[in-house]
Amino acid sequence: MERNTIEIRGAHEHNLKHIDMSIPRQKITVVTGVSGSGKSSLAFDTVLAEANRRFFYTLSHYSRQFLDLGARPALRSASGLSPAIALAQNETQASVRASVASLSDIGEMLGVLFARFAEKRCPTHDLPTEARSLDEIVGFAKSQYFGRTIAVTVTIADQKKGQFKKQLEGFVKKGYSKAFIDGKLADIDPIPNLAKDEKHDISLIIDSLKVDPSKEQRLRRSIETSLNLGEGLACIHTVDTKGKLESRSGQHISLQSGCPVCHFAWPRLDTRHFSPNSLGRCEVCDGRGVIIDEDDDPKAEENFEPEACKNCAGTGLDPKLKSITFRGRSIQKFYMSTIKDLFEFASESVDSSLGDSAAVKLVLETLLNHAQRMMDIGLGYLHLGRRIRTLSNGEAQRLRLSAILNEHLRGVLYVLDEPSQGLHPREIDRLWKAIERLKSQGNTVIIVDHDPDMMRRADWIIDLGPGGGVQGGMLLAQFDPKEAKAYAKVSATAEHLYNRLTSVARAPVKHSFKEFIQIDKPRLNNLKMAKARFPLGGLTVVSGVSGAGKSSLVLKTLFYNLHQEIKSKVWNKPKAKTVPWFCSGFSGADAIEFCTLISRKPIAKSSVSMPATYLDIFTDL
Ligand SMILES: [Zn+2]
Ligand SMILES: [Zn+2]
CATH class of the missing domain: 3.40.50.300 (P-loop containing nucleotide triphosphate hydrolases)
Incomplete structure (x- = not known):
């Protein structure tokens, strides 16, 4: 037993x-x-x-x-x-790179979702980069252009200088007679005389047809022919009833993997490519999401928020990854949203995943369960990209x-x-x-x-x-x-x-404070209040649920501004030049000579127990 x-x-x-x-x-x-x-x-x-x-x-x-x-x-x-x-x-408190996503395993699951099931496109041209078969391309054309008139074309020139007489003659001999030249429908027999020193767009028209079930075989033949002539690359344009192009750039289609225009291809992707701690890291900030100036005083780094990396919007992820999406969302978008958002996205996706494979469903359900557990424990408001260092x-x-x-x-x-x-x-x-x-x-x-x-x-x-x-x-x-x-x-x-x-509750003590430090419209993180007042000569308790903004108000807004005021007093700097931090106004601190921040950081950092007398200060407070 x-x-x-x-x-x-x-x-x-x-x-x-x-x-x-x-x-x-x-x-x-x-x-x-x-x-x-x-x-x-x-x-x-x-x-x-x-x-x-x-x-x-x-x-x-x-x-x-x-x-x-x-x-x-x-x-x-x-x-x-x-x-x-x-x-x-x-x-x-240890790792600089650890985030809510990495510590909760949600980062890993999102990596699986993106590596296996996301749609990959070229970061420059926003075109699909995965190799497709002729059947897949025909299927795509049928659903994308159903009921519309299209022109299947082969690109001869794409913003290139020259007259292209030889190429055009070759196609005329094969029996083709029309092309879009600089966006307009044109005959190529006889060969047009193009301005030699100007850049031209030339697309040879292989066929023009309305996409409907009666023309499926013709659509297939036209696409196949165009891909043969274009050595695996072709284009589909939509045209109006008069044969005019609806937009100058068409939809590229390709039998090869890689971008049809620049041949960019993604490597074989795995979860590491979607992690800011690994191959998916932003090069500018090295996956940290913030710019840490090495020359800075290390003390400043402790107290002041480092600047968010602009290249990756603080996510620590390679901006190229934005071109890989699952149901229209990039991995960056997930890192910038909360656990609650993820929960809603995953539950909608599970509901509408009837046609998807069991594997996608399994990943989505795992994400859903993870998010649910975190919400149960009151962490639904956390952003996935939030750094662990910044958590309480x-x-x-x-x-x-x-x-x-x-x-x-x-x-x-x-x-x-x-x-x-x-x-x-x-x-x-x-x-x-x-x-x-x-x-x-x-x-x-x-x-x-x-x-x-x-x-x-x-x-x-x-x-x-x-x-x-x-x-x-x-x-x-x-x-x-x-x-x-x-x-x-x-x-x-x-x-x-x-x-x-x-026990019986004690009657509250009456106070009559006359002077206050006042912060007008504090606006750091999620702070939304009109003003906050701290009585001089009083003990103020700032309370609220986790994430309510207690630290933003006290440790950042109040402390930074007090610090700035005192500094300008000590160095006798003109006060008018300073602008308040994270708020529209800061006043009432003229009488303050000194301020000190007693945070729990030094205690939490050391595993050696502190002298009891030191810790007792906090017990009494
Ligand atoms: Zn490209
Ligand atoms: Zn970055």
Whole structure:
């Protein structure tokens, strides 16, 4: 029989004080405690590390890439472990090129769709570049020109200087008598006298006929003849009732692969050709989507948004790929649209794919499922081309979570690091549903978190403490949150959870602020408000769901402008010359002497735990 708990004995990694504990299998456990109490030492450096050590070679290649085999963790014994996968915060910060598409596998599936099923055209002439048989060309002409009068022609000159007497004589001898010369119907017997030093367009008319079922054999013969005379290349023009050309450029038809005009041909395409990380990369930005100036101060790169690459519109994809389309959409278009757009496109395409092969349907359905999962977890608003570096930690981790849900693994131990971080309470609901799905697939989940909403919903809580650093590392209590009351005396967490259920909301404090920093019409990313005001001498909380624009407003608009004002004050530069960043007006900051940005970046970047006192600043805030 399968054991139903993971038993850890004598764990003493970092500051852990030789603690013993039981973690229920196929349940959700939250490991909590004050900063520095040893939560990560227990979840990541002990349980995860020991599981990785034991099960590394039993995992799939896909899963192995997330593992990092470290030294043997400090513990006396462990039993009941499963293969483990970590969804830690900082690992997704790594690659410059990683995007929502590449991390979610949607990029790979789109690559399959485009390499196998897309229509390929010449980037210069917008003409089909795939070799077609005579049957296919006749079929194309029948459906494209049904009921219309066409002229099947062979091109003799295409914007070329000369009189072309010899070529024309040759065709006259074969019995042809008419041509379109510079866009007009003309007799070629006798040979016309063309201006020698001018460029001409000459198309020899092989046949002119109305496309209808009674003339199918004639249409076929004419096309075949024209392709023979044109050595595999010919042209179809539409003409009006008087025999006049409807447009000067006709439809090129070709038995050869490659563009009929310039012979451009795509190589044999595979998924790599549609990836900004591989053969599909934009040459200007090397697939990054942004221009990073190497000479720039590296500090500037941290805080300031690099300039989007104009060559590829920030997608990182080779602009030539625009000529390859699936149902009229290029890969670029997909990268510039959201997961929700993809979902709608894929569901429409699946509905209308009756005539398509089972393979197209399968790819579309896979895309649909991926997009659905990401929407379930509240990521529908993300653009596929969005860089992982620009996501919040919570967004990046949820993205990883949705990819893992697609794997449908069973019997795995998942370790998550503060997945609720940066989430609005409304979003925690959806996050929790995804985590529960992991559990219902038969997996065990351990979450390091101190969000009360997460703790309240957990099956099991492990509370570490009582302090940080040397004062931490002890097991205060392990309990089912429904029984929090019984542990309220030994565990502050249990006490808090119990009180939360019974506490009364405090009356709001009244404020009377007189001075404000005001931002008029902030317009960065999706910001649409008329103005934003921050009281001087007050503590302002900016709240909203992920992607609502909190960072755009505070980290970019407010901070850049404050920074600029202070800089001009320090250097005594005339203020009139500066234009506000990302908004129409910025005022009220005259009294500000200094501003500093405390972001979570430096914390997330380092895997070494920070001194507890430093982290406590944030707890108090
Ligand atoms: Zn071409
Ligand atoms: Zn580019």
